[in-house]
Amino acid sequence: MQPVERAEYEGVDYAWVMQTTFVVTILVGAPAAALLSTLVTLETWGARAAFAVRIGAPIWFVTAVAVALYARRAEAGDGGSGGDADASVERDADADASAERDADADAGDAEPESTEPTDEQTDEGEKID
Numbered sequence: 001m002q003p004v005e006r007a008e009y010e011g012v013d014y015a016w017v018m019q020t021t022f023v024v025t026i027l028v029g030a031p032a033a034a035l036l037s038t039l040v041t042l043e044t045w046g047a048r049a050a051f052a053v054r055i056g057a058p059i060w061f062v063t064a065v066a067v068a069l070y071a072r073r074a075e076a077g078d079g080g081s082g083g084d085a086d087a088s089v090e091r092d093a094d095a096d097a098s099a100e101r102d103a104d105a106d107a108g109d110a111e112p113e114s115t116e117p118t119d120e121q122t123d124e125g126e127k128i129d
Contacts, residue, residue, distance in 0.1 A: 012071045012072050016071065017067050017068050020071075021060070021064045024067060025063045028059075028063070029063060033052060033056055037051060037055075
Protein backbone atom coordinates (compact mmCIF):
# COMPACT_ATOMS: atom_id res chain seq x y z
CA MET A 1 0.00 0.00 0.00
CA GLN A 2 1.28 3.42 -0.92
CA PRO A 3 1.77 5.88 1.96
CA VAL A 4 -0.64 8.79 2.19
CA GLU A 5 0.88 12.06 1.08
CA ARG A 6 1.07 14.75 3.72
CA ALA A 7 1.25 18.47 3.22
CA GLU A 8 3.26 20.83 5.37
CA TYR A 9 1.48 24.14 5.81
CA GLU A 10 3.16 27.43 6.49
CA GLY A 11 0.73 29.92 7.92
CA VAL A 12 -3.02 29.57 7.69
CA ASP A 13 -4.61 26.52 6.07
CA TYR A 14 -7.41 28.20 4.14
CA ALA A 15 -9.09 24.91 3.23
CA TRP A 16 -9.51 24.25 6.96
CA VAL A 17 -10.85 27.79 7.40
CA MET A 18 -13.43 27.27 4.64
CA GLN A 19 -14.57 23.88 5.95
CA THR A 20 -14.82 25.12 9.53
CA THR A 21 -16.68 28.25 8.40
CA PHE A 22 -19.20 26.08 6.57
CA VAL A 23 -19.83 23.82 9.57
CA VAL A 24 -19.97 26.61 12.16
CA THR A 25 -22.27 28.71 9.97
CA ILE A 26 -24.72 25.83 9.65
CA LEU A 27 -24.56 24.92 13.34
CA VAL A 28 -24.78 28.48 14.67
CA GLY A 29 -26.00 30.64 11.78
CA ALA A 30 -29.03 28.61 10.72
CA PRO A 31 -30.63 28.67 14.18
CA ALA A 32 -29.78 32.37 14.50
CA ALA A 33 -31.45 33.11 11.14
CA ALA A 34 -34.48 31.04 12.15
CA LEU A 35 -34.73 32.94 15.43
CA LEU A 36 -34.45 36.30 13.67
CA SER A 37 -37.12 35.28 11.17
CA THR A 38 -39.67 35.11 13.99
CA LEU A 39 -39.36 38.89 14.41
CA VAL A 40 -40.32 39.67 10.79
CA THR A 41 -43.45 38.97 8.76
CA LEU A 42 -42.48 36.97 5.68
CA GLU A 43 -45.57 36.33 3.59
CA THR A 44 -44.13 35.25 0.23
CA TRP A 45 -41.37 32.87 -0.78
CA GLY A 46 -39.54 35.77 -2.40
CA ALA A 47 -39.58 37.70 0.88
CA ARG A 48 -38.31 34.61 2.72
CA ALA A 49 -35.48 34.10 0.22
CA ALA A 50 -34.47 37.77 0.36
CA PHE A 51 -34.50 37.64 4.17
CA ALA A 52 -32.32 34.51 4.16
CA VAL A 53 -29.78 36.23 1.91
CA ARG A 54 -29.82 39.49 3.90
CA ILE A 55 -29.29 37.63 7.19
CA GLY A 56 -27.20 34.68 5.96
CA ALA A 57 -24.51 36.68 4.15
CA PRO A 58 -23.45 38.74 7.18
CA ILE A 59 -23.56 35.66 9.42
CA TRP A 60 -21.33 33.80 6.93
CA PHE A 61 -18.93 36.75 6.63
CA VAL A 62 -18.60 37.26 10.39
CA THR A 63 -18.08 33.53 10.91
CA ALA A 64 -15.42 33.38 8.17
CA VAL A 65 -13.50 36.34 9.60
CA ALA A 66 -13.68 34.92 13.13
CA VAL A 67 -12.48 31.47 12.01
CA ALA A 68 -9.64 32.99 9.93
CA LEU A 69 -8.49 35.12 12.86
CA TYR A 70 -8.65 32.11 15.15
CA ALA A 71 -6.63 30.03 12.66
CA ARG A 72 -3.97 32.72 12.38
CA ARG A 73 -3.71 33.23 16.15
CA ALA A 74 -3.86 29.58 17.21
CA GLU A 75 -2.20 28.06 14.12
CA ALA A 76 -5.25 25.83 13.77
CA GLY A 77 -5.75 23.61 10.75
CA ASP A 78 -2.02 23.29 10.13
CA GLY A 79 -2.04 19.51 9.87
CA GLY A 80 -1.80 18.92 13.60
CA SER A 81 1.74 20.19 14.15
CA GLY A 82 0.65 22.41 17.05
CA GLY A 83 1.05 19.80 19.80
CA ASP A 84 -1.21 17.00 18.57
CA ALA A 85 0.61 14.02 20.06
CA ASP A 86 -1.11 11.36 17.96
CA ALA A 87 -0.32 13.08 14.68
CA SER A 88 3.27 13.60 15.82
CA VAL A 89 3.69 9.93 16.67
CA GLU A 90 2.12 8.95 13.34
CA ARG A 91 4.46 11.27 11.41
CA ASP A 92 7.45 9.88 13.33
CA ALA A 93 6.40 6.31 12.48
CA ASP A 94 6.05 7.27 8.80
CA ALA A 95 9.49 8.90 8.88
CA ASP A 96 11.02 5.81 10.51
CA ALA A 97 9.45 3.51 7.92
CA SER A 98 10.67 5.78 5.13
CA ALA A 99 14.19 5.80 6.60
CA GLU A 100 14.19 2.00 6.79
CA ARG A 101 13.15 1.74 3.13
CA ASP A 102 15.88 4.20 2.15
CA ALA A 103 18.47 2.26 4.16
CA ASP A 104 17.42 -1.00 2.51
CA ALA A 105 17.64 0.59 -0.92
CA ASP A 106 21.07 2.08 -0.15
CA ALA A 107 22.44 -1.21 1.22
CA GLY A 108 22.10 -2.86 -2.18
CA ASP A 109 23.24 -6.22 -0.82
CA ALA A 110 19.76 -7.64 -0.50
CA GLU A 111 18.76 -9.84 -3.39
CA PRO A 112 15.64 -8.73 -5.23
CA GLU A 113 12.67 -11.01 -4.88
CA SER A 114 12.14 -13.33 -7.80
CA THR A 115 8.86 -13.16 -9.64
CA GLU A 116 9.25 -16.67 -11.09
CA PRO A 117 7.22 -19.40 -9.40
CA THR A 118 9.13 -21.85 -7.23
CA ASP A 119 9.01 -25.60 -7.81
CA GLU A 120 6.46 -25.97 -5.02
CA GLN A 121 4.20 -23.34 -6.58
CA THR A 122 4.50 -24.98 -10.00
CA ASP A 123 3.68 -28.43 -8.58
CA GLU A 124 0.64 -27.05 -6.76
CA GLY A 125 -0.55 -25.35 -9.94
CA GLU A 126 -0.28 -28.60 -11.85
CA LYS A 127 -2.23 -30.48 -9.19
CA ILE A 128 -5.10 -28.02 -9.40
CA ASP A 129 -5.47 -28.40 -13.16
